[in-house]
Amino acid sequence: MSKASSHSHSQRGHAHAAHSHDEHHHPGLSVAVEKKAGKAEVTLTLAADELERARAQEFVVLSRRVALKGFRPGKTPRAMLEKHYGEEVERKVVEHFLQHAYQKAVQEHELRPAAYPRIPLAENLPKKGEPWSITFEILLRPEFELGQVDGLEVEGRTVAVDDDEVERALLEIRRANSRAEPAGDEPLAADGMALATLDFFRAGSRESLLTREGIRVAPRSAPPGIDPTLFEGALTGARAGEERTLDMQFPDNLPIEEARGEKGQVRFTLKEVLRIVPPPDSELFAAFGASDDASLRTQLRARMLSAKQEAEEQRIENELLEGLLAAHPLELPQQLVDDQVAAHEEELLEQLAKQGLSEEEAKARAEGERERARQSAVKALRAVYLIEEIARKKELAVTQEDISAEIGAIAERNGTPPAEVAKYYGEQGLLRQLGLELLERKVRRYLRASAAVRTPA
Template identity: 30%
Template structure:
C-alpha cells in the first residue's frame, strides 16, 4: 500500500492511499480457499468443490466483503504507521471509476487530537461549602411526601361527581348488545379527568352520584391494543358504588406504616438521609466547578472543530427542546439564536476540559475497571424493555464509541475524585440558599465569554442547564448521535450540573402505559 500525505494544517490531516489490485485479489483468493470446504454443490462431495466454481458462484459477494475489510485494514494501518490519534471517525472516500481488477485509490481525511501536556496537579486550592440539615427541612420534605400520597374518603351520597373526584365503579361492556371478553370489572377506582380510560368514558360520569346506574357510549381508539375492539363503538353499563373526594394525608405513625416503615421516626431518618445526599451533591457540584474553572483558566490550546461541532449540536438540541416547551416558543428560540456564538464557546470549553481531564487520568493511571464497566452496562440496560436489553448490550460491546460514551461520566468522576484528593481543601458552612447562589455564580462565570458583561441566558435555574454545565466528557468523545431521553431520578438537585455524556443511539425505551391496574377493556392503549 502506498501512502501520500496531502494535508497537514493544524489538527487537520489528509492522505491518499493506493491499494494494489494484486493485494485485493490475493485477499479474495485467500477467502475463497477459506470457505471452499464449507460450500455444498450438487455433484461434488462436501469440501471438494473446485475454487473456480466457488469464485463463479460467490465471487461478487466475496469481493465486496473482502474489499470493505481491506479498506478498513488500510485505514487502521495508516493510523498505526503515522501514530495518529483521530478526534472523530476518519472520513474515507473511494476514488471514482473503481472497478474490480484495478488499484483502489482512497482519500482519508481526519482531525487529530492535540498534544496536551498533563497539567501540574499540585497547588490546587478548593473551598468545600457544606450545609447542615435542619429539622425544618426534614419536616418540609415530610409534608411534601404526604402531599404526594393521595388518600380518599367517601363523599355524601348526594355528592355529584366532578373533575378530580374518584369513583368506585362496576361496569359491563357490550358490542352490539353482546358482552365482550375483558369488558367486565367490579370495584374499579377511576379519577375523573385523569385520562385513565378511553376518551369519552370519564366525561359521561361527571354528575353521577353514589348508587347511580348509567349506560354510556364510547368509541375505542383505532390503535387500541385489542384488535377486536379497535375503532368499534361500544356501550358500558356502569354502576357507581361510591363517590370519593381527596382528603389531606395525616402525618402520623399510620402514614409511616402505610409506606412499609416501622415508625414515623424511621421515616424522618430516611428523609434526612435523602436531604443530606442532595446537599452533598450540591456541595460536590460547587467544588467541581471551582476545579474545572482553575483547569480552564490555565490552558488554552486548539481543539478539533469536529468535536466542538458535535458537542455544540448536543447543547443546541437540548436548548431547542426547552424552547419548544416555553409559553412563547418563538420568542425563546429567538433568544437562544441571539446567543448561539456564546453556546459554541461553551462547547469548545467542554471539549478542552475533556481533553485535559483525559490527559490527567491517563498520566496518573486512572481507569474504569472491567467490573465497573459491566455494572454500568447492566444498569443502563435496565432502562430498556426486556426484549431490547440484549440489543443494547450488544451495541455497547461492538461499538467503541457507544462504550466510551457510557464510560465517560464514571471516568470523569474518578479523575475529579483523584484531583480532590490532591487538592488543598478548606471547609465553610453555609445555608442552602448561599450554596445554590454560589453554584449559580460559578455557572454564569464559566459560561460567560470574557468580553461580555452578562451571562448568555437570562432564565430560571432549571432552564440553564447547557450554559451551566461546564463539566466536560473525560473520554473526550462526544456522541455522534443523540441518545433517547432517560428517565430522570425521583429526587435531583435543581442546580446539579454533573456531566452525563449521551450514549450512542440505542433501542427505544418502553413508554409508560396509562392503564388501570386491572387492565380492563376501557383502559387506554
C-alpha cells in the same frame, strides 16, 4: 471508521477479514503519512498482485462456508462465487486494507485520532489487474500541555439539615403519597380536589366557547389566567353539583386559537368532591425502616444530609472542571465540530417530524438551534479531550470490572437481568459512551479528592 456517510469505510467485516489473510505481512502495501495542522494525511498504495492475492484468499474462505446449487462446499468455481459474492468480497478486501493502513499510520506515527476518518470510496474503488491508491485524512486530537490539576483551590459550603427542613420534607412526602377518596356530601376542602366540567365564555357571551369534562381541580392550584386568591376562595367549600364562575384571561394554548389571550370567564361545575387522605404512619415507617416518629425523622434527616453532601460534591467537581476548561482553551478540528452539529441537527429534524412539524418548520427550528448546538458541541468535545488527558496523565482507567458493575447497577434500577442490559448496550453501540461516562466520573472524583477545599468560616 465513521459511519456518517454511506460511502464511508465501515469496521464491519474486520474480524472475518483478519482471518482471511495475514494482516502483518503485505509486501505490496505501503502507507505514507503527512502530518498537518490538526490532521494527518494518509496515503495507502497497493500493488495489483497484493490486491489479487487478498481477493483469492477471501474467495477460498468464502467457498468453504457457502454452497451454491450443484456444488459441494469448497468446490464452487471462483467464477461462480464472483458472480454472486463479488461485491461483498471486494468490500471486505478494501475494508481490511483500509483498517490495516489506519492502524499502521496510528501506531508507527503515534497519532492520536479525534475520530475515525470518513473515507469516500464510491469514485475510487480498486480495478482488477491494476494497482490502487487512496488518500484519507485522520482528524487529530488537539495537542496541549496539561496544567495543574492537583491541589486546585475551591470554596466549600457547609452541609446541614435543620429541623424545619425535615418537617417540610416530611409534609411533602405525606402529600406526594396521599390518595384521593370520594368525599360524599362534604364540601371541598382547601387542600382537597374535585372533578369538574369547565365551560369557557368569551366576554359578553352566554354561549360556551369550549367545554372540557373530567378535569381535576384543586383550590390551591389555580389554572393560568385566574387570580389564585379568588380561585381558592371560590372553590373552597363548594359541593358536588354546584357551580362557580370566575374571570379568566384565556391561555396561549387554548384550543380555540382566535380566543387566545382574550379576557373572558370560565364556569366550574363540580361533579365529584374528593378528600385527600395522607398515608398511614405505618406505611412511612416501613418505607424508611423506622419504628416511630423520632426514628422516622432521624432516617429522613440522614437521607437528606446524604443527598445534600452528594450535591455539594458534584458542585465542587463542576467548579473544578469548569476552571480547568477555562484554563485550557483547546483548538478543535473544525470538521469534527461540524460533524457533531450535523448529527445533532439530523436527530432534531427526526424528532420534530415525529411531533408533526412540516419539513419547512422543522428546518427553520433546526437552523435557529444551530449556533447553540455548535457551542454545546465545542464545550462537550473540549471536556472529553481534557478528561481523557487528565486520566492518561494520572493513570486513571476504566476496567472491565467497572463496566460490569455499572451494567449490574443499571439492571438493578430497571429490574432487568444484567445480561439483557449488556446485550442492549452492545447492540446499540453504547459501551464506549458508558466507558466515557465512567472515566469522567473517575476524573471528577480524583479532582475533588486532590483539591484544596477551603472550609467556610
